[in-house]
Amino acid sequence: MLVDNVTATRRLGPRVLLFLAVIATIGCDRVTKEIATITLSGAPGRSYLSGVIRLEYAENTGGFLGLGASLPEHIRTTVFVLATGLLLAGGTIVIARGRLRGSQLVGAVLFIAAGSSNWIDRVLSGTVVDFMVVGAGPIRTGIFNVADAVMMMAAAIVLWAEVRQRPAPPAPEQADPA
Numbered sequence: 001m002l003v004d005n006v007t008a009t010r011r012l013g014p015r016v017l018l019f020l021a022v023i024a025t026i027g028c029d030r031v032t033k034e035i036a037t038i039t040l041s042g043a044p045g046r047s048y049l050s051g052v053i054r055l056e057y058a059e060n061t062g063g064f065l066g067l068g069a070s071l072p073e074h075i076r077t078t079v080f081v082l083a084t085g086l087l088l089a090g091g092t093i094v095i096a097r098g099r100l101r102g103s104q105l106v107g108a109v110l111f112i113a114a115g116s117s118n119w120i121d122r123v124l125s126g127t128v129v130d131f132m133v134v135g136a137g138p139i140r141t142g143i144f145n146v147a148d149a150v151m152m153m154a155a156a157i158v159l160w161a162e163v164r165q166r167p168a169p170p171a172p173e174q175a176d177p178a
Helices: 002-040 073-096 102-125 146-165
Strands: 046-048 053-060 128-136
Touching (some): 002 146, 073 102, 102 128
Antiparallel strands (some): 053 128
């Protein structure tokens, strides 16, 4: 019985940590967007660390970095609410099937969590609140939010896991000197 409990705990532990990562991702994104709305909406932008970090309020009707913002509303709704919702559901199904492991699983879970947080904004208001810009001098990111940053980090984790997992190419055969 004790062995069964230990095994169950080992299986449950990573799931609990992933669940907490989902809650933390969505929670941090929602809270920071609310703070940005309260403190930055209608106010001038703020600059920190000699302009390396800038905070300014924007409501993004498009996708990442405003892509698609100029599309007609019915197309934006189809793409950013319906299609994105289906993709997030599909990603959740892939995760639930249990085929991903380690870093791939962590990256996929974080990507779905962050994407879901932005998707919630789109469903509720048709826009996503963005508020951060990072850079130095003329080299700057587009405006983004916590969910966007987590999505980029998650994509990097999955890519790193994929590259790390690939087997090394076989060594070339050497000719027999005899």
